[in-house]
Amino acid sequence: MSTDAIAMPSAAIAPRPIVARLHDWVTTVDHKRLGILYITYALMFLLIAGVEAMIIRIQLIRPHNDFVSPAVFNRLFTMHGTTMIFFVIMPFMFGFANYLIPLMVGARDMAFPRLNAFSFWMTAFGGLLLYFSLVGGNGLYGAGNAPDVGWFAYAPLTSQTFSVGHSTDFWILALLVSGFGSIGTAVNIIATVLCMRCPGMTLAKMPLFAWLNLVMAGLVILAVSPLTAAQIMLLVDRYLGGHFFDTQAGGSAVIWMHFFWVFGHPEVYVLVIPAFAFASEIIPVFSRKPIFGYSVMVGATIAIGFISMSVWAHHMFTVGMSSAANAFFVISTMAIAVPTGIKIFNWLATMWGGKIEFKTPMLFCIAFLFQFLIAGLTGIMQGAAPFDWHLGSSYFVVAHFHYVIVGGILFCLFGAFYYWFPKMSGKMYSETLGKLHFWLFIIGFHLTFDFMHIPGLLGMPRRIYTYEPDRGWDTWNFIVTIGVFFQAAGVLVFLGNLIWSYFRGKVAGSDPWDAWTLEWSTNSPPPAYNFTSPPVVKSRRPLWDLKHPADPDWNYE
Amino acid sequence: MNATSMTVAGAGPEWHPPDRGRVAMLSLIAAEAAIFTIFVVAYVFYLGKSLTGPMAKDVLSVPIVYTICLLSSSLTIHFAAKSLRRGGVLTFGVLWLATITLGAAFLYGTGTEWYRLIYKERFTISTNLFGTTYYSLVGLHAFHVIVGLLTLTIVMVFTMTGSVGSEHAERIDILSLYWHFVDVVWIVVFTVVYVIGR
Numbered sequence: 001m002s003t004d005a006i007a008m009p010s011a012a013i014a015p016r017p018i019v020a021r022l023h024d025w026v027t028t029v030d031h032k033r034l035g036i037l038y039i040t041y042a043l044m045f046l047l048i049a050g051v052e053a054m055i056i057r058i059q060l061i062r063p064h065n066d067f068v069s070p071a072v073f074n075r076l077f078t079m080h081g082t083t084m085i086f087f088v089i090m091p092f093m094f095g096f097a098n099y100l101i102p103l104m105v106g107a108r109d110m111a112f113p114r115l116n117a118f119s120f121w122m123t124a125f126g127g128l129l130l131y132f133s134l135v136g137g138n139g140l141y142g143a144g145n146a147p148d149v150g151w152f153a154y155a156p157l158t159s160q161t162f163s164v165g166h167s168t169d170f171w172i173l174a175l176l177v178s179g180f181g182s183i184g185t186a187v188n189i190i191a192t193v194l195c196m197r198c199p200g201m202t203l204a205k206m207p208l209f210a211w212l213n214l215v216m217a218g219l220v221i222l223a224v225s226p227l228t229a230a231q232i233m234l235l236v237d238r239y240l241g242g243h244f245f246d247t248q249a250g251g252s253a254v255i256w257m258h259f260f261w262v263f264g265h266p267e268v269y270v271l272v273i274p275a276f277a278f279a280s281e282i283i284p285v286f287s288r289k290p291i292f293g294y295s296v297m298v299g300a301t302i303a304i305g306f307i308s309m310s311v312w313a314h315h316m317f318t319v320g321m322s323s324a325a326n327a328f329f330v331i332s333t334m335a336i337a338v339p340t341g342i343k344i345f346n347w348l349a350t351m352w353g354g355k356i357e358f359k360t361p362m363l364f365c366i367a368f369l370f371q372f373l374i375a376g377l378t379g380i381m382q383g384a385a386p387f388d389w390h391l392g393s394s395y396f397v398v399a400h401f402h403y404v405i406v407g408g409i410l411f412c413l414f415g416a417f418y419y420w421f422p423k424m425s426g427k428m429y430s431e432t433l434g435k436l437h438f439w440l441f442i443i444g445f446h447l448t449f450d451f452m453h454i455p456g457l458l459g460m461p462r463r464i465y466t467y468e469p470d471r472g473w474d475t476w477n478f479i480v481t482i483g484v485f486f487q488a489a490g491v492l493v494f495l496g497n498l499i500w501s502y503f504r505g506k507v508a509g510s511d512p513w514d515a516w517t518l519e520w521s522t523n524s525p526p527p528a529y530n531f532t533s534p535p536v537v538k539s540r541r542p543l544w545d546l547k548h549p550a551d552p553d554w555n556y557e
Numbered sequence: 558m559n560a561t562s563m564t565v566a567g568a569g570p571e572w573h574p575p576d577r578g579r580v581a582m583l584s585l586i587a588a589e590a591a592i593f594t595i596f597v598v599a600y601v602f603y604l605g606k607s608l609t610g611p612m613a614k615d616v617l618s619v620p621i622v623y624t625i626c627l628l629s630s631s632l633t634i635h636f637a638a639k640s641l642r643r644g645g646v647l648t649f650g651v652l653w654l655a656t657i658t659l660g661a662a663f664l665y666g667t668g669t670e671w672y673r674l675i676y677k678e679r680f681t682i683s684t685n686l687f688g689t690t691y692y693s694l695v696g697l698h699a700f701h702v703i704v705g706l707l708t709l710t711i712v713m714v715f716t717m718t719g720s721v722g723s724e725h726a727e728r729i730d731i732l733s734l735y736w737h738f739v740d741v742v743w744i745v746v747f748t749v750v751y752v753i754g755r
Contacts, residue, residue, distance in 0.1 A: 241683030
């Protein structure tokens with residue numbers, strides 16, 4: 001079953017010179033190579049933004065610390081946030097989508113391979129532009145280097161008056177350029193999922209991964225575009241003397257908040273829906289059961305997509321909106337918990353009665369389930385406007401969204417890495433190192449982000465570079481910082497595992513997990529053309545049908 | 558496992574997935590529509606909020622003729638695409654050229670209006686809040702007209718070198734979707750800027 005029918009001929013050919021191979025990578029339009037480029041690029045930025053987070057936490061380990069100056073601290077949290085959202089998680093998600101969607105829907109490439117390459121390089125140069133601000137941000141004024149306006153860059157802090165020099169311009173341009181890349185990729189994903197499916201794969205027979213990424217791409221279209229528009233306005237203000245966000249001329253600072261969060265909240269779902277997609281592929285395979293409630297999962301995802309467009313102002317309760325607006329955004333925020341809850345129950349029901357294999361990808365997904373639930377519960381706490389007036393801009397908020405992004409999204413991402421690493425590299429990862437990574441990371445995660453809620457409840461504001469010793473925050477901040485070192489150790493083990501397994505790992509074969517979706521039907525790593533001939537499918541689990549011809553799935557769907 | 562074995566399952570069902578070009582263009586139009594929505598919302602939100610003059614009613618005149626030019630170019634491009642589908646390359650070329658001319662006339666109209674505003678009325682993007690919203694919304698639309706004209710001109714060049722035939726009808730249809738979108742946006746911009754805002 002799992003032996004390759006076609007012997008790999010590459011072993012007989014002498015390796016090409018390194019320059020030629022690099023040239024191949026730079027000029028490639030192959031979705032698998034672009035996927036790996038996205039992922040490698042995101043790994044690089046994960047390290048950079050991770051180091052920034054460590055410096056932030058070292059600064060906060062005790063009161064009156066002077067590890068970094070206040071100005072540097074502002075730059076660090078701005079760069080950490082911007083990098084993690086735009087140049088780590090998004091490229092990770094696009095990378096996996098790029099690599100896996102054509103394989104899962106039985107296509108030979110994305111719908112528009114050259115647009116795909118263009119989008120990747122736009123994203124890549126956007127990230128470089130952000131970090132070039134360290135060199136070029138001084139501009140003619142000699143003020144500032146990296147952006148220091150926070151990742152949501154509220155007006156009027158971003159005006160020429162308060163942001164002298166070019167650092168904010170680099171921030172705007174980096175997001176604008178990578179935004180074009182994101183929109184290009186989203187267009188490509190939609191076209192691929194809708195138009196490139198192999199014969200027999202109706203929408204109701206697509207893997208959930210393809211469905212969820214389709215919704216994600218739709219959200220990118222509707223969410224990143226407003227950010228692009230807002231960034232253009234900010235450029236008009238800064239370079240052409242415009243007054244969009246200039247309160248001195250009748251402009252409004254609050255409308256920037258609306259425009260930013262019209263992007264910013266759906267963006268959370270742009271990041272988390274692909275994480276759901278990973279969980280929806282990994283949990284069934286390691287529970288040895290088909291996904292529970294396929295159509296309900298699809299419906300819940302689409303519902304999340306719609307509702308997520310109408311909850312943005314729950315980021316703005318402390319601004320002082322009308323009570324009608326507050327009530328609307330409280331209700332819509334509560335409403336989004338319903339489809340999300342449905343998904344959690346579906347994953348649990350998939351595991352219920354299954355023959356669960358506790359391999360590393362499954363461990364990360366199980367941790368995701370619990371942590372995402374807690375993240376959702378603290379989200380509901382802050383979704384109630386009166387409670388948010390107490391918690392707004394405190395460390396409770398920071399703990400909550402890191403619980404979503406690290407405890408939910410990053411855990412699923414690590415699971416996805418371990419699950420698809422054998423497909424992408426052709427080698428098995430080390431299960432021992434994988435489990436070590438899991439335990440280090442989960443200990444570190446809970447030390448950091450469980451305890452971070454408490455100084456928030458005690459009133460510690462976010463973004464402060466230091467604090468007084470008599471507030472009762474000291475011990476909590478100390479524990480939080482200790483956890484970061486566990487997480488860093490976990491990430492190092494993870495990277496070591498990737499590198500070691502790539503060179504020394506056992507050969508994985510085409511289907512190491514006995515899985516059911518089409519990517520496992522081709523070689524590991526897949527040939528450039530993916531499939532020798534286009535596959536034909538008759539159910540949601542084509543490989544199950546192939547392995548069990550006496551009892552195929554299409555009898556039951 | 559062998560990838561070829563996946564095809565043994567049967568002769569294959571009837572399979573007609575949607576055209577990827579059309580899906581991609583519609584997705585792009587959705588993204589562009591979202592960008593314009595934000596600019597239109599900003600324009601409407603800031604109506605009458607300018608602290609200093611001039612206001613819309615002081616400086617703007619309604620560009621009726623140029624609006625008719627742009628809107629009628631939607632008709633010419635529609636019939637151009639239709640005649641190409643039936644194989645009438647010459648009719649297509651004439652109507653396509655008419656579309657470009659009408660689009661260019663509209664752009665000329667925007668140009669003269671801006672020239673008058675900037676040099677006669679001394680009214681620029683930095684004069685006041687109204688100037689900021691006006692120039693950026695109308696300018697964003699004009700930018701899309703320019704992009705549209707560039708793509709239309711590329712097709713025109715290929716038509717004149719004889720490389721366009723009825724086999725390209727689907728692509729021309731898809732390109733015309735973009736042009737229709739630019740026209741529809743102008744209806745919204747015209748209503749907001751020259752009817753409601755004035």
